[in-house]
Structures are given as C-alpha cells and as structure tokens.
Amino acid sequence: MNFVVNGLILGSIIALGAIGLSLTTAILNFYNFAHGASLLLGAYMGYTVLHSFLPRLGLEGSTFPYLSFGFPMIIAIVGSMILTAGIVILIDRFVYKPLRDRGSGPLILGMSSLFMALMIRNLVRTIWGPDIHYYSHQIQMSRTLPFGIKVTPDQLFIIGFTIILVVLTQLFLKNTKMGQAMRAASDNLDLAMVTGIDTEKVVIWTWGIGTALAAVAGVLYGINVQLRPMMGWYFLLPLFCAVIIGGEGNFYGAMAGGLTVGLAQEVGTPLLQSLFDSLNLTVSMTGYKPAIAFILMVVVLLVRSYREE
Amino acid sequence: MNISGFLGYFASFAIVAGTYSIASLGLNLQFGYTGLYNFGIAAFFATGAYVEALITGGASMEHIGGFGLPVIVGVFGAMIISAILAYLVGIPALRLRGEFLGISSLGIAETVRLIITNEKWLAGGVWGLGDIPRPLGNLVAPKLYNWIYLGLVLVVVVIIYYLSQKVVSAPWGRVLKAIREDESVAAAMGKNVYKFKMQSLILGSMIMAVGGAFYAHYIGYLSPESFRPLMGTFIIWAMLMAGGKGNNKGAILGAFVVWGVWTFTEFLIDFFPAALASRSGYINVVLIAILFQILIRIRPEGILTEGK
Numbered sequence: 001m002n003f004v005v006n007g008l009i010l011g012s013i014i015a016l017g018a019i020g021l022s023l024t025t026a027i028l029n030f031y032n033f034a035h036g037a038s039l040l041l042g043a044y045m046g047y048t049v050l051h052s053f054l055p056r057l058g059l060e061g062s063t064f065p066y067l068s069f070g071f072p073m074i075i076a077i078v079g080s081m082i083l084t085a086g087i088v089i090l091i092d093r094f095v096y097k098p099l100r101d102r103g104s105g106p107l108i109l110g111m112s113s114l115f116m117a118l119m120i121r122n123l124v125r126t127i128w129g130p131d132i133h134y135y136s137h138q139i140q141m142s143r144t145l146p147f148g149i150k151v152t153p154d155q156l157f158i159i160g161f162t163i164i165l166v167v168l169t170q171l172f173l174k175n176t177k178m179g180q181a182m183r184a185a186s187d188n189l190d191l192a193m194v195t196g197i198d199t200e201k202v203v204i205w206t207w208g209i210g211t212a213l214a215a216v217a218g219v220l221y222g223i224n225v226q227l228r229p230m231m232g233w234y235f236l237l238p239l240f241c242a243v244i245i246g247g248e249g250n251f252y253g254a255m256a257g258g259l260t261v262g263l264a265q266e267v268g269t270p271l272l273q274s275l276f277d278s279l280n281l282t283v284s285m286t287g288y289k290p291a292i293a294f295i296l297m298v299v300v301l302l303v304r305s306y307r308e309e
Numbered sequence: 310m311n312i313s314g315f316l317g318y319f320a321s322f323a324i325v326a327g328t329y330s331i332a333s334l335g336l337n338l339q340f341g342y343t344g345l346y347n348f349g350i351a352a353f354f355a356t357g358a359y360v361e362a363l364i365t366g367g368a369s370m371e372h373i374g375g376f377g378l379p380v381i382v383g384v385f386g387a388m389i390i391s392a393i394l395a396y397l398v399g400i401p402a403l404r405l406r407g408e409f410l411g412i413s414s415l416g417i418a419e420t421v422r423l424i425i426t427n428e429k430w431l432a433g434g435v436w437g438l439g440d441i442p443r444p445l446g447n448l449v450a451p452k453l454y455n456w457i458y459l460g461l462v463l464v465v466v467v468i469i470y471y472l473s474q475k476v477v478s479a480p481w482g483r484v485l486k487a488i489r490e491d492e493s494v495a496a497a498m499g500k501n502v503y504k505f506k507m508q509s510l511i512l513g514s515m516i517m518a519v520g521g522a523f524y525a526h527y528i529g530y531l532s533p534e535s536f537r538p539l540m541g542t543f544i545i546w547a548m549l550m551a552g553g554k555g556n557n558k559g560a561i562l563g564a565f566v567v568w569g570v571w572t573f574t575e576f577l578i579d580f581f582p583a584a585l586a587s588r589s590g591y592i593n594v595v596l597i598a599i600l601f602q603i604l605i606r607i608r609p610e611g612i613l614t615e616g617k
Contacts, residue, residue: 125588126595
C-alpha cells in the first residue's frame, strides 16, 4: 500500500514536469531534452533563494506546523519559478530561436537541447559542487493514516501543492487569452498564426509556464528526497515516457502519464522483485527503478508504431 | 617536459583519439549518411569495451568471462552483442518519427549503464573490470608499448575507413542517402525504408563497439566511473559535427580536433586556482557544450563538407 503512496508522490512530481514538457513539445514542435535540466535548475535555484538570499533579508528559521519548512520555502518556490523560467527564456532567445529562424528541423533543436542539458548539469556541478544538498536537515517522522498508510506531512504538502498548481494551470489555459492562444497553437501552429496570434509571444509564455512548472517539480523533489546534479537526467526518461503515454500537447494525458510512470516505478519495482524471488532468480531490482520508465516507454512506442503502419 | 615525455603524451593522445574516431565513423554511417539520431552511442561503446574485456581478460572469481581468448575473437563478440542491442533499439523506434530513435537510444544507454553498475557477476559492478591484456604486449619493452598499440589502432581506423567508404559509395549507401534526404521518396521508389534504417543502425553500432573494444585494451581497467559512459555520447557527436557529417575523413579529423581541444583545455585548467581546479572536469564539459552550440550555429556542415 505504501508503494502506491510513494508512487503517487513521485507521480505528481513527474506529472508537473510532464505537463510543461507536453506543452513545449506541442507548441515548439520539438522534444526538449533539457527539460530535466529545468527541474535540476529549479531545485538549485530554490536552494540558493532559501539558503543564500532570504537569510540576508532576515527570513529564515520559521516553519509551518508539522512541516519541515516554513514561509521562506514558499518564497523560494516562487523565486525559483521566476528565475528558472527567466533563464530558460533567455536560452531560447539566444540558442533555440536563431536555429528556428534558420529553419532547423526538430531534430537539430533536440540535439541542441541535449547539449544544453549537459551544459546546465555541469554548470550546476561547477557552481554548487558535485555533492548532495538538502533544504532542511530536519528528519520528519512519518505518520500513520487509516489503512496503514505511512506518509510524512511534507509528502502530503507535495501532493496538495501539485493539485493546486495543476488546477491553476488548467484555469490559465482555459480562461485567459494567452492560455487560449497557447492551446490553439498546440493544436495547429500555422492556423494560429493565420488567425493573428502573436506566435513569438506564445512561444515565450510556453517556455515560461512549462519551465516554471518544472522548477516547482524540482523543488518538490528536493523537499522529498535531496538535491544532486544528476537528478534532472534521471527525470528525463520518465518525463518523455509520461508525455508519450499522454500524447503531445494533451494536458490531462500528461498528468495521467506522469502518475502512471510514478506508480509503475514505485509499485513495479517491488512487484517484479517478488516475481524474481519466487522464481529463485537472484536479481536485485532496486537499482533498476529508472529503467522501468524506459521499458514502459518501449511498450507504448511499439503499440504506436503498429498503429501507424 | 622533456621530449620523450612529450612524445609519450602524444602517443596516448593519438590512441584515445583513434578509438574515438572509430566510434565517430560509426555515427557518421548512422547520422551522416542515413540521418539517424543515435543519442545512445555510449551504450554501444561501453558494450564493446565490456564484452571485449570479458572475452579477452583473465579469469576472476568475481565475475563471469575472463576467457583469455584472442583479441580478434573479442572484437567479433563485441560487434555481435552490440548488433543485438541496436536491433532491440530499432524495433520500437525506427518506424516512428526521428525523435523517437533519439529518446529510445538514450534509454538503452541508461539501461546499459544501470546493468554495468548493478551486475557485479557480469561487469564487476562499481568495482569495475581489470586485468585486460595488452595485445602484442610481448613484442616490445613496456616503455615503447604505446607506439605499437597506436600503430594497431591506426591500422584498424584505416580498415574501417576503407570499408565505410566502400559501403557508402555502393548502391546500398546511395539508398541510405536517399532516405536521409526524403524518406517518402525512397519509399515511393520501392525501398523498404525500415529495413535500410535498421541495417545502418546495426552496422554503425557494430563499428562503435570496435572503438569501445580498442579503448578497453588501452585503458586496461573499466568501471562505471572511470568510463564515463554519458560523456561517450556527447563527445562523439561533437567530433562528428566538428569534422563534418557525411564525410568519413571529416569524422576522423573531428575526433582528433575535438580530443585535442579537450586535452588542451584540461591542460589549461592546471593553471586555474585550486578551488576551481577540483571542478575542472565539469568546466571542460561546459566548454565542449558551448563549442558545440557555436558550431551548429555558424558551421553546421563541419570542417570538411560532404561534397558530391
């Protein structure tokens, strides 16, 4: 049962990232291999705001009841969203836009973003060092809910915060002019252009929203687990997997895909382990959690490729 | 540094650049001629290295293999395993849009890395694999060995270059170029696009495995850490894009140029303050990544162009 809860927590983090990736994939028409790096950057930006910037303003130490962090963390999350989105928009202006303007195809952009991911990861290692960081060194006791579910208050916060953000994003896409323009652009970019939508503005907003959501996902992962330079890379395949399951540009699809991948990783690992154990195979599955997303993705791709034949 | 020290340094530089240029030739077949985006080069390079080590290495209680067989058997084994891996990547990805090969090959590289790290019985796990023999090692004094090995690597590079040139100028190679330029036209001419892409992917990956195999003999010890499999993919892409995609001479030239830049910046970083020097490896990757972005912006065709 607890595996399901862990799966839902990981799944909400992946879902936040996947909603952003799904938007950028559909509107910018390329698979952004640096989206995992946005999670990474978001987590470290949050760390810097929390531990370097806010203490200078005298904002530190206070914690919410039950949680391991307080109001400064909320500021750190918002700060990280703005900073990370700003950086990625700048990257788009100076790196991807010139390539788009030259008419480079989606694959050249994909490759450029792959190298961007490599650069961001190593910049993080250069600036913050290769070691693991934590937002808080406080150890939280998990509480037992009905049905023997064990969760920490922080984890409940993660799920709640994700739900709020998903609802806000959906409201934005449905009810604002820019949101509607974004949905139109994700359906058909050329048609959106013809109807007089300022596509460059849409592109900037898409990067902004997609990256801000990824930044939150990164901070939430940092709260739940830890911060390390490889975290963005480990999220990349689960993110792609979630978007491919849900279909590019499909909001609910990305969300469902994210939850599916999270559950598959957390529930699938012990399931396969008990299967191997009952067959007397000495295989340890714990090291293969990241590979489960990949196997799931291969299955989805196979189904897709036979459908398209 | 005295002159013999410098020459020794040059020999080891050229050996590594040589093994990378083999992988770069493999990528050129896949990407330069067929337009396939393989983001999992590290998987095939590492597979080549590990299979070679298991087949030719000395026996060990810690892991399987260690058959002590001749190098040529090891190279064939490495190529066969790499071909199987490439086939598995190709099945789900090659019928779909190009991005999916990129994503799927990235996934196989991650999976191979996880296997190398986790399976102690197979690949020594985090402790790595040692005791990899030096081919032709008994011919000369250990001090001069690098020169013999450099000669061997260069012979292999020349053979693979020659064979690559042959296949791309054959009718088979012309079909690959047609697929690269316009898949639907190639399909309309009655070519089985999926089959040709699969063949190119498999052949290229087998070439990459050869590069990995010769890399293994040179460094003599493989571990998930020292081997840096993720780097494998990036640096080989940078090499091919710098040298010139669709040009086999360019693929080799790019390997030497990029490895030269890499080695030179590593050398420069020695002069950095101590605080930064411990992170020099990361700065070096950042520099290569920036170089790559500049390259695909200002000269996407590379130093040597494809020509007619």
